[in-house]
Amino acid sequence: MANDDRTRIVPRKTPESAAMVANVKRAMAITAALNRLTYDDADEVRALFSDLIGKKVDDSFSLIPPFYTESGVNISVGRNVFVNQNCTFYDLGGLDIADDVMIGPNVSLITTGHPIEPSRRRAFVIAKPIVIERNVWIAAGATIIGGVRVGENSVVAAGSVVTRDVPPNVLVGGNPARVIRSIAD
Numbered sequence: 001m002a003n004d005d006r007t008r009i010v011p012r013k014t015p016e017s018a019a020m021v022a023n024v025k026r027a028m029a030i031t032a033a034l035n036r037l038t039y040d041d042a043d044e045v046r047a048l049f050s051d052l053i054g055k056k057v058d059d060s061f062s063l064i065p066p067f068y069t070e071s072g073v074n075i076s077v078g079r080n081v082f083v084n085q086n087c088t089f090y091d092l093g094g095l096d097i098a099d100d101v102m103i104g105p106n107v108s109l110i111t112t113g114h115p116i117e118p119s120r121r122r123a124f125v126i127a128k129p130i131v132i133e134r135n136v137w138i139a140a141g142a143t144i145i146g147g148v149r150v151g152e153n154s155v156v157a158a159g160s161v162v163t164r165d166v167p168p169n170v171l172v173g174g175n176p177a178r179v180i181r182s183i184a185d
Contacts, residue, residue, distance in 0.1 A: 093127030111146035
């Protein structure tokens with residue numbers, strides 16, 4: 001799994017959970033403005049996305065609204081990254097997207113979850129990072145869960161649910177996703 005030492009537990013009714021809520025409010029305001037833009041507003045999209053994540057994105061970054069996130073401040077993106085419309089990035093655990101990554105429409109990258117036990121489910125949030133390595137393609141409707149690393153050059157097939165690490169240079173698909181075959185140039 002991707003950097004389990006970065007796992008965060010955020011209990012309810014703490015200063016850390018209050019900061020999380022403040023980030024949600026901030027992100028909702030920025031994404032509301034971002035989601036009023038069109039494909040032709042690429043410079044404005046990049047400017048708002050840079051504001052959302054707290055660092056300037058490269059001019060090669062491209063995102064087609066709408067886009068949704070619960071925070072934004074834990075997202076980092078490399079150069080030549082493309083994010084298609086209607087994607088959801090829950091980034092509390094950290095979301096690292098390397099250069100040359102393509103993300104299809106309706107993709108969900110979800111770094112957060114809750115305990116399974118009913119008595120503890122609302123007590124805290126568990127956040128684990130997602131790492132997307134260079135030149136990955138995540139196809140339409142895929143979901144990647146916190147704690148996962150997707151290896152360089154790999155493809156996540158449409159509609160897949162990725163719950164464990166993906167090796168480099170493979171095609172994965174299904175629910176839960178499994179290696180279908182190796183990819184060679």
